Amino acid sequence: MGEPAGAAAGQGTVDAARVVGVDLGGTKIAAALVAEDGTCGEVRTVPTPGAEGPEALLAAVTDLVRDVLAGDGRLAAVRGGERATSGDRLPLGGGRSVAVGIGAAGAIDRDQGVVVSSTDTLAGWAGTPVAARLRDALGVPVAVLNDVDAHALGEARHGAAAGAGSALVVAAGTGIGAAVVLDGDVLPGAHHMAGEMGHLPVPGAEGLFCACGREGHLEAIASGVGLAHLYAALTTDALTSREIVALADRGDAAAQETVRRSATALGRGLAGVVTVLDPEVLLLTGGLAEAGDLWWSSVEAALRADLVDHLADIPLRLGALGPRAAIVGAAEAARDLLAVPMPTPSTPPTPSTPPTPSTPPTPSTPPTPSTPPTPSTPPTPSTPPTTPPATPPSLPPAT
Known part of the structure; x- marks a missing residue:
């Protein structure tokens, strides 16, 4: 283990x-x-x-x-x-x-x-x-x-991952979930789905359907539900994952084959993700991680068989x-x-005293309109001369 x-x-x-x-x-x-x-x-x-x-x-x-x-x-x-x-x-x-x-x-x-x-x-x-x-x-x-x-x-x-600079943490239970840890925090991913390796397509899951509705995903064979589906496909018997693990512990061949195949699929899926991420530590948690030596040894054997030599000694730990x-x-x-x-709210600047508006100039007194000129008295028409006109000159007598 x-x-x-x-x-x-x-x-x-x-x-x-x-x-x-x-x-x-x-x-x-x-x-x-x-x-x-x-x-x-x-x-x-x-x-x-x-x-x-x-x-x-x-x-x-x-x-x-x-x-x-x-x-x-x-x-x-x-x-x-x-x-x-x-x-x-x-x-x-x-x-x-x-x-x-x-x-x-x-x-x-x-x-x-x-x-x-x-x-x-x-x-x-x-x-x-x-x-x-x-x-x-x-x-x-x-x-x-x-x-x-x-x-x-x-x-x-x-x-179990305390002190590690990076870790891949995988929860194997009813489903398969995973998370990527870097410097003590979890990476969310651009779409809030980082580490969700349960939906990886893996060999051995052909014909088995994932909870997402697609065929051949890791969760369809490596989760607790997937384990039960695989056992039913091999035997036509409907048992829970807990019952299947208990049968395997008692030496039941079909149950052991089911556990081995399910765990091997998980190990191969882990090898793919470890190869991409190169974490410092690999951690397994969840109900299936407590399923016993057959499950654990099958996961680890498949994991290390698929990893390149430089990664094959990655620490594998139980949560x-x-x-x-x-x-x-x-x-x-x-x-x-x-x-x-919490950000300290900045003190709003004291509003500057608005400038005292300059006293508007006293409007100049409008000029007193000049007294219109007294119309000049029209000239008195001159009095015609009283002296009678001169007597016209006498004409000379005709000759």
Whole structure:
């Protein structure tokens, strides 16, 4: 089996900041206070109301977080058809900083805290603005990331990949999920899908259908569901992956062949991704990673057989945090929010005193209109002379 590394999660004293990690899964929601060293307080769980839609999911998470912070034991489970209310509970912070991290199924836009895409397991989940809605409900900073990314972040900071500059963390359980860790944080990818190797086409998966509806993907043969489908194809018997592994442990030939083929497909898929990424450490987690020596030896043999010599000695480790890894990683994402200083709003400049408007010039007194000239008295017509005109000269007498 791969080498375990890192410290397992356990009971611890939470630090001055109260940080809650939440693992929102398809069947249950688990939450706990998480200390700076990665240790968890009591993990509380409630059933996931996945078929009831986003409103019910967000209400369940809100109530559970309040219960964890209050520590009063009143879980937000459905009792007698009524959901417990939280209006009378203690203040969230108790005078200390509080933040909440959510690891949730689906492709998550981590910057915006929005579900980009999701399967039908959580009805109507795609498009839900999880961070904004929970921030409004709880009044505290909320970080949201994919559940496998949360799992990887927990292992990278406090588990089997702690101290590694880079790691590929693969969760093999009901499905196949993976995340790429670089310098202690998870790479999201341009479309929030970095590391999703479950949808790689692999040899051996021909004729088997993935949950995405396509044939021949890694998840169709290497996941717990894929293992059960492969066994049914080989035997026509319908058993769960847990039952098949138990049969293999007891020496059942068909069960052993199923486990070997499923694990070999995973090993070959891992070799392809390791060749592309060249991580410092390869980590396997999830329920199938605990399936026993036959499963683990088959994965490792196929992995190392397909790797070039220069990569063939990559450390292959078993996750250290177990089912609490996603809770720890979600809390780490929330703690990162608290570590970022809030920008201090700049003091708005004191508005300059507007210049006193100059006194408008006193309008000059309009000139007094000149008195129109007195019209001159028309000249008195001259008096005709009173002297009678001169007597005209006498004509000389005719001769």
